Amino acid sequence: MGPISAEVEVDASREEAFALLTDLSLRPSFTDHFLSDFHLLRIDPVGIGAGARFRIATPLRSPWADTTIVELEEPFKIVERGRTGRANRIETATVWELTGGTGALTKVTLSTWTKPANPIDRVVEGLSGAEFFQRRGWREALHRLREILEGERQIEDRVEVAGGNRYETGIP
Numbered sequence: 001m002g003p004i005s006a007e008v009e010v011d012a013s014r015e016e017a018f019a020l021l022t023d024l025s026l027r028p029s030f031t032d033h034f035l036s037d038f039h040l041l042r043i044d045p046v047g048i049g050a051g052a053r054f055r056i057a058t059p060l061r062s063p064w065a066d067t068t069i070v071e072l073e074e075p076f077k078i079v080e081r082g083r084t085g086r087a088n089r090i091e092t093a094t095v096w097e098l099t100g101g102t103g104a105l106t107k108v109t110l111s112t113w114t115k116p117a118n119p120i121d122r123v124v125e126g127l128s129g130a131e132f133f134q135r136r137g138w139r140e141a142l143h144r145l146r147e148i149l150e151g152e153r154q155i156e157d158r159v160e161v162a163g164g165n166r167y168e169t170g171i172p
Contacts (some may be wrong), residue, residue: 002113004135008142009101009110012149017106018075020149021096024067025158026053030144032156034137040161041066048072052159056084058133067094084114091115108145110138 010017018170020026025045028038034057041051051068065084072078078096094112103109112134147153 002134003111004113004138005109005111006135006138006142007109008106008146009105010146010149011105014075014098014100014106017098017108017145017149018078020145021078021108022046022050022069022072023158024050024069025160026155027052028159029153029155030053030148031137031141033140033144034133036062037064038159040159041068043161045159051082056134057137064088065092067092085116089116089118091117108142110142112138 005110023046025040028035032038035054036057038052040056041048044050047150048071050068051066054171056065057060062085063086065082066088067080067082070079070081076098080094080096082092082094084092092112092114094110097109097111099107099109105156144153150154
């Protein structure tokens with residue numbers, strides 16, 4: 001599938017947008033309309049190695065997917081890799097790019113795609129309408145991201161790791 005691309009210009013600095021995008025615990029604040037059951041994969045949700053698992057809402061099925069931040073070029077680029085589909089057989093990639101927009105605006109560009117190796121996975125992905133629903137979902141997500149960065153929308157509660165350390169210093 002894909003690549004799917006979406007972009008939006010925000011009235012915020014690249015550094016602010018980069019900080020929000022690299023913190024996976026904040027991701028549901030702007031993606032919860034089409035990604036659900038969001039779980040973090042480690043206690044620290046920021047930076048290289050931070051990962052999350054979630055469901056992608058499509059009309060015919062709702063597969064699990066995961067993503068992990070594998071590369072950062074602060075404050076310009078975030079690269080995520082993951083897997084989705086039946087038995088996590090389908091590789092996924094997501095790239096966030098932050099560039100200068102018109103005037104003092106920051107342009108946030110998202111590109112995401114999948115690489116189904118199995119012919120059955122390619123057919124199921126095509127018939128499910130996943131590309132259409134993800135394209136629409138990511139477009140809406142970027143508009144919600146803009147509202148958060150420009151102060152029109154509040155960040156909802158952060159997602160936390162179940163059973164994570166409950167002490168600030170790590171010492172009881």
